[in-house]
Amino acid sequence: MAKKNETKTEAAKAPAAQPPAAAAAPATESPKTHSFRRKLVGRVVSDKMDKTVVVEVSRYNLDRVYKKYVKQRVKYKAHDEKNEYKVGDRVEIQEFRPISREKRFKVIRLVSRPALAE
Numbered sequence: 001m002a003k004k005n006e007t008k009t010e011a012a013k014a015p016a017a018q019p020p021a022a023a024a025a026p027a028t029e030s031p032k033t034h035s036f037r038r039k040l041v042g043r044v045v046s047d048k049m050d051k052t053v054v055v056e057v058s059r060y061n062l063d064r065v066y067k068k069y070v071k072q073r074v075k076y077k078a079h080d081e082k083n084e085y086k087v088g089d090r091v092e093i094q095e096f097r098p099i100s101r102e103k104r105f106k107v108i109r110l111v112s113r114p115a116l117a118e
Helices: 002-028
Strands: 039-046 052-062 069-079 090-095 105-112
Touching: 039 069, 039 105, 052 090, 052 105, 069 090
Parallel strands: 069 105
Antiparallel strands: 039 052, 039 090, 052 069, 090 105
16 A cells, blocks of 8 residues: 555656646747737828827628628727828727727737838
8 A cells, every 4th residue: 555655646746847847838928819809901091190090991891782892991090109100001900998089999010001102
């Protein structure tokens, strides 16, 4: 019976050595992003406000009566912390906590910038 107790004790010690290694692994991973928040891609139509841009998102939806695809446009105000996005830029925005009365989105990244017309 003493041998069974020794093996149980050794088995109990082995898993105790693994958690510190497991705890170090999440530190190297990127922070978890919320997958339930909507992400949209649109074009910046106004950057006149401080730390805010207006992004127009266009979609094609099927009309129920005429069975024809119709272009729908919606404008969202999005938070731009560094005032780095300009009119014409295509950006990706993501739902965010309410920042002001109308701002519910935050600019995540620049998708493309229009070529300079010279």
